[in-house]
Amino acid sequence: MSSSGAPFFALDPRALPLMVYGLMGDGAALAAAARDLPIYAGRDFHGGSLAEILARQPFMDKADLRRQFPAGFLRPGENLASLLASRRAEVVRTSGTSGDRLQVLWEAGWWERQERAALLMNPLMAPHLGNGYREAVLTTPLCSESVCKTGPTTMEERCVDHLLFLNTQYDPTHWKTGELDRMAAELERFQPAALEAAPTYLAALARHFARTGRQPPPLRWILLAYEFVCGHDRTAVREVFDSPIFEFYGLTEAGVFFLECPLGRLHFCGSESVVEVLRPENCGLREGVGEVVVTSWGNRAAPLLRYRTGDLVSVDGAPCGCGMRGGVLRRFEGRLRDVLAFPSGFFTPRDIDEALAPVSGIMRYRCTEEVGGGLRVAFVAEPPAGNGNQLAQAIEKCLGDRLKLAVRAEPVPFIAPEPSGKYRSVVPRA
């Protein structure tokens, strides 16, 4: 048997969740936000608790949003042109980690409101989020929420409100020294309190600082977001930046939901939203691993009911001593579609990443399932090059022992991101 890539996607809408986060109130606000939208016509929002109302709703996914945009989100008498002209809402395009990119509606002010509420929950960040708060953003230039800046631009052109968007190029592998120096100089000039970054992009900048001996600017904290955080990237960032690092999880179409605390655990930080973690049916995943399903009604322009994110997490019922309120997750596990199913077990991208953690010197890797079983690991070695064969042996041993199957590792000069600009570290056979 080998992985088929997507053997267990079904979820039972009536199944008991492994964990529910944010379940407060009676469901009246949810009902008020969703009731008169065509996409939710005929739904039953009456009677019972919020949990009971939710349990009656079917799941929705990205395909539903794509199919229903924009008609499903226009209330009677409303049309898209007038909605946008009045600035009550805007159209935002997601980067899309899977499938095509998506267009969604954001009610004016919603994203900033719920993101700020989330960050305020972290005791280390809260005192610094007042007027004058500045943040630099380093991710694909395609997916910054409210701006798309590619090609030659000035720093002023990439400043939007309190944000500076640093990156102008698709693939950090091909950043030239001049490009990296420009970003370092802009960080020094802009003096942000914090940096929000995709880990692969920030790791590339961190390695530049390490190579050149240049000092990174002081930052109060670093937020790692936008994509799965590989251990090697987090280590590269930690070794250079003398700032606390927090992982942050959100979806452009739904809001932000989890934030790492000073004790390194992941707390629910959503507002006007509920996250259910549901275990896919007939799956061989480890105990406690489930898919994130979000219900989010703070964005009145496009509330989402039981939206399947395709993201896996492992839950953790133990309380945390950091003082942050929201319930706790153990860790992010990666995408459901990227789970490898082998006779020796089912493995999430986090399992693979954890197995590779003891092998230092890997800059980037991508595991692909081979036809006929086995796993191929393409990897980019840290400079200086030349230790590729040793690294390959170490990878083959580590992963081979963990997965109990044949692993073939080979050094490659670079690994390209997905068309979305995000990296994918595990690719099962389709």
Ligand SMILES: [Zn+2]
């Ligand atoms: Zn905590």
